[in-house]
Amino acid sequence: MHKLSWHRSILFRTASVLVVLFLFLGVFALTVTFKLNQSRAEEESIARLDQLLDTVESTASVACFAKDDVLATELANGLLKNAEVLAVDIFAGGEKLTARRRTDAPLPMTSDAPDEPPLIRDVFSPFSPNLRVGQIRLTPNRALIEQSMRSELRLATIQTAIELALVALAVVAVVLLQVVRPIKQISDGLHGMDATRGDRLTAPSHHKSSEIGFLVEDVNLLADDLVRALDKERNLRIQREMDERRYHAIFQNVETGIFIIDREGVLISWNPAFERLMQLSIATQPEQPIALLDLDWKEPIALAEILLNCLNSASSVSRDLAHQRANEDDIWFSMVLTPIGNGSIQGVIHDITEHKQAEESAKRLAVTDPLTGLANRIGLERRLADLVEHYGQPHAFGFSLILVDFDDFTRINDSYGLALGDDILKEAASRLSACIKNTDLIARLGADQFAIALSNIYSGLDIECVAKRIQQRLQPPFFVTGSPVLLHASLGIAIYPQDSNEGASDLLHHAELALAHAKDKGGNLIQFFDPLLALAIEERRHLESELRRAIREHEFVLYYQPIVDLVEDTLVGAEALIRWRHPERGLVPPDDFIPLAEESGLIGEIGLWALEVASEQLAKWRAQAIQLYLSVNVSARQIPDGLPPETLFETARRHGCAPQSLALEITEGVLLSDFGSTAQWLSKIREQGFPVYLDDFGTGYSSLSYLKRFAVDRLKIDKSFVRDIATNASDRALVEAIIAMAKSLGIEVVAEGVEDAEHVRLLRGMGCRYAQGYFFSRPLPIDAFYAFRDRIPLLLRNTEEH
Amino acid sequence: MLTLASSVIANETSLVVAIHVSAGVETLTRDQVINIFLGRFRQLPNGHLAIPIDQDSDHPIRAEFYRRLVGKNPAEIHAYWARLIFSGKTTPPREAESEEQIIQWLMTEPGAIGYLPADRLREPLKAVFTLDP
Structure with missing residues (x-):
């Protein structure tokens, strides 16, 4: 509790201020009042004296006019009766009539002070108001006024003092009651x-x-x-x-080790996990300081480096560090160091040994084939890159790459299952490994393909020698669950540097080309890479891109080869044949691009295009009431998915073609390929009324039994048979047999390759109803095709039977 | 009859201040006349004593004279003199009993000066100041 000294209290301050203020105010007010009163009293005194003079004026006038000093003295005495008058002097003309002064007047405060200036009143003649006859000088009794003023002042002072004292008391009381006491009360309340x-x-x-x-x-x-x-x-x-x-x-x-080291690298704090991970014995702890670097790190220098890095960069750094163990494998720790100021570093370590091991094995796995333990494709590519680099040096010799691939290995997998297939591959790997020096590389590229890189062997003879050895080693049967399996292998060989311009991948690619070529040629072959092979493949790739462009740029066109009815001697339809109007090469025959289109799958798009154009043409004919049919070739690759029946139906419907007018020509190969889906495709088409023609009949398997199994509408006898019917008896017999057989099956026949009138005659004789060939016309663009129609009777005139 | 006639005269006739020609005064100013009759200076311009003479207090001409001279009525003039008589320093003019007596005194007494209707003036009296109605 504060001790309040009385002279600092609000009450005292208020009172002091009030006293000083009121003293000042009182003095000021009294002074002002006194001054005002004084001047007012003087004015009033003068006014009274003036009035006094007024009362004696007429008498004075007479006295002065008559210069009667006795009268003047009387008058003066009368005036002196008034206490406010100190002295009276009356003059008439130049002379003084009388001079009277109060005898009982109190002496002025200062005797030296001159009298108050007298009130002067001129006296005029009683008879002519303008004539001044004298003057009264009346001196006021100032002492009297001052005396009365003083007493008045005294009274006022007392009054004011009392008033102010009362006000001050009241204010102090109010302050005490309204301010000081409540504050005291609050203060007391706060204390408690x-x-x-x-x-x-x-x-x-x-x-x-x-x-x-x-x-x-x-x-x-x-x-x-x-x-x-x-x-x-x-x-x-x-x-x-x-x-x-x-x-x-x-x-x-926590399992993570946590520690703090000071600027000297001495451990100052760590957790149990750190102790455990670092194999610190607790006993050593209090004895002497342990420096982090003194623990059994495998690379203390690496640790020192990151410690310095951490301090210099003032940011977290991390590193994997190995810790040596007595009689154990190294343990790997991931260490993260964070500076915590003042040169101290906080560190966290955790055991990443398993992670490291996994990483290592993953690294190994990445380049290793798990089945055989040989290098995989990635491993081979790396190794080849190394070899290419090595043999790229001047004065270095060269090396060779042999790819080995079993022919028809899928058959093994299909027949015996994958597990047994894998056993064979493992056996093959070990046989292959036995063929080469252990400095050479052997890899499994995938499935049943192996690669062997032979260092310093680059002459064709040497390589062939090795290659033959490999083939020999693979020849003996592999035993699968006791039964022998014979395998053939094809080998593709490329030599560095002569077969490679662009390094390892190029070399591998060329070896693959050689291998593919060996397989194409029937397998069980050793094939060296041939630059011509590469060239042919390059051309193929070029043609393929041109084909794509041709589709895009609409460079194809349909030609129409007429088909003639030999019975009615009329045109009945045409085979639509595709041509490629190449911008540089001119008209390209289908044999030059259709095989590639089939291989690359582009045939699907081309076929759809041909169908579209043929349908358009049929629609035009229909509009012109021309009763002709068109047949369109369908490649084996188009069936069943390249030309889905629905697409065919939709196209025909869109153009308003009658199904009977649009025939589809397929080859015998189609019937051979996939029975189920092809049969379905055929029956769907025929159900909708689209005729199906069997093209090139007689060239392939020509199995008449197919005709029983697959219902077709017409046969087209291949031109190779028709060409020689006039000269070759067996061909003639064959054609005759085909026609007869077809007739017996109720199938119409079209003879292709009809080139002269003799052919027509013979075919007619055999009962062949339809014919197509150069004798009538080559395939024609649509304009020329119209012109052809009228020439048929002329053409057939010479073919009538003799 | 006479009073009535006098009052008529007094209203219409000029009044003259007259003095014996031997007094050697040719003319007086109004102030000089006032000074003499109202007791201020009883001297003629030439230094001789002047003795003013009033008409009988009842004579209308007296009132007329003071009225014309100083614009005062007889009561006022009386009050004036009452104040001065008290001190004894000066006296009001001598009062004649009649007009004849005024003329008598003017003729006989040296320095005598009085006032008359203008038509009563005779030799050797002389008008030194005239008060027209």
Whole structure:
């Protein structure tokens, strides 16, 4: 509790201020009042004297006019009766009539002070008002005025003093009651208040709505805030303690090693996990400081490096470090160091040994074939790159790459299952490994393909020698569950540097080309890479891209070769044949691009295009009431997915073609390929009324039994038979047989390759109804085709039978 | 009859201030006349004593004279003299009993000066100041 010294109290201060203020005010007010009163009293005195003079004026006038000094003296005496008059002098003309002065007048305060200036009144003649006859000089009694003023002042002073004293007392009392006492009350209340227990101040009575009341409210609000802040602070502290305990638990129990080192690299703090991971014996702990670098690191220099890095860069650094163990494998730790200021570093380590091992094995796996343990394709490519680099040096010789691939290995897998296939491959790998020096590389590229790189062997003879040895080693039967399996292998060989311009991948590619060529030629062959092979493949690739462009740029066109009815001697239809109008090469025959289109799958798009154009043409004919049919060639590759029946139906419908007018020509090969789906395709087409022609009949397997199995509408006898019917008896017999057989099956026949009138005659004789060939016309563009129609009777005139 | 006639005269006739020609005064100013009759200086311009003579107090001409000279009525003139008589320093003019007596005194007494209606003036009296109606 504060000790309040009385002279600092509000009450005393208020009283002091009031006293000083009131003294000043009182003096000022009294001075002003006195001055005002004084001048007013003087004015009033003068006014009274003036009035006094007025009363004696007429007598004075007479006295002065008559220069009657006795009368003047009487008059002066009369004036002196008034206490305010000190002296009277009356003049008439130049002479003084009388001079009277009060004898009982108190002496002026200062005797030296001259009298108050006299009141002067001119006296005029009683008979002529303008004639001045004398003067009265009346000296006021100033002493009297001052005396009365003084007494008045004294009175006023006393009055003012009493008033001010009362006011001061009242103010002090009010301050005491309204301010000091409530404040004291609040102060006492505050001393006894415990805000945390919910104590609050109550406003002094009658002060609920005053500033004092508001102050109390504010103090209470402040107390509320403080209590809330204290609560919050306490909760935070509790929370922090809990967090600390939790973190401490984590620190203690975590599997990760945590430590702190000082600027000397000495460990100053660590957790149990660190102790365990580092195999620190607790016993050593208090004895002497342990430096982090002194622990059994395999590469202490690497650790020192990252410690320095960490301090220099002032940011976290991490590194994997190996820790040596007595009688154990190394343990790998991932260490993260973070500077925590003042040269100290906090570090975290955790055991990544398993991760490291996994990583190593993954690395090995990446380049290794798990089945055979040989290098895989990636491993081979890496090794080849190394070899290419090595043999790329001047004065280095060269090396060769041999690819080995079993012919028809899928058959083994299909027949015996994958597991047994794998056994064979393992056996093959070991046989191959036996053929080569252990400095040479052997890899399994995938499936049944192996690669062998022979260092320093680059002459064709040497390589062939090795290659033959390989073939020999693979020749003996492989035993699968006791039964022997014979395998043939094809070998493709490329030599560095002569067969490679662009490094390892180029070399591998060329070896693959050679291998593919060996396979194409029937397998069980050794094939060296031939630059011509590469050239042919390059051409193929070029042609393929041109074909794509041709489709894009609509470079194809349909030609129509007429088909003639030999019975009616009329044109009945045409075979639509595709031509490629190449911008540089001119018209390209189908044999030059159809095989490639079939191989690359482009035939699908081309076939659809041909169907579209043929349908358009049929629609035009229909519009012109021309009754002709068109047949379109369908490649084996188009069936069944390249030309889905639905697409065919949709196209015909869109153009409004009758199905009977659009025939599809397929080859015998189609019937051979896949029985189920092809049969389905055929039956769907025929159900919708589209005729199916069997093209090139007689060239392939020509199995008549197919004709029983697959219903077709017409046969087209291949031109190779028709060409020689006039000269070759067996051909003639064959054609005759085909026609007869077809007739018996109820199938119409078209003879292709009809080149002269003799052919027509013979065919007619055999009962062949339809013919097509150069005798009638080559395939024609659509304009020329129209012109052809009229020439048929002329053409056939010479073919009538003799 | 006479009073009535006098009052008529007094209203219409000029009044003259007359003095014996032997006094040697030719003319007086109004102020000089006032000074002499109202007791201020009883001297003629030539330094001789002047003795003013009033008409009988009841004579209308007296009132007329003061009225014309200083614009005062007889009561006022009386009050004036009452103040001065008290001190004894000066006296009002001598009062004649009649007009005849005025003329008598003017003729006989040296320095005598009086006032008359203008038509009563005779030798050797002389008008030194005239008060027209």
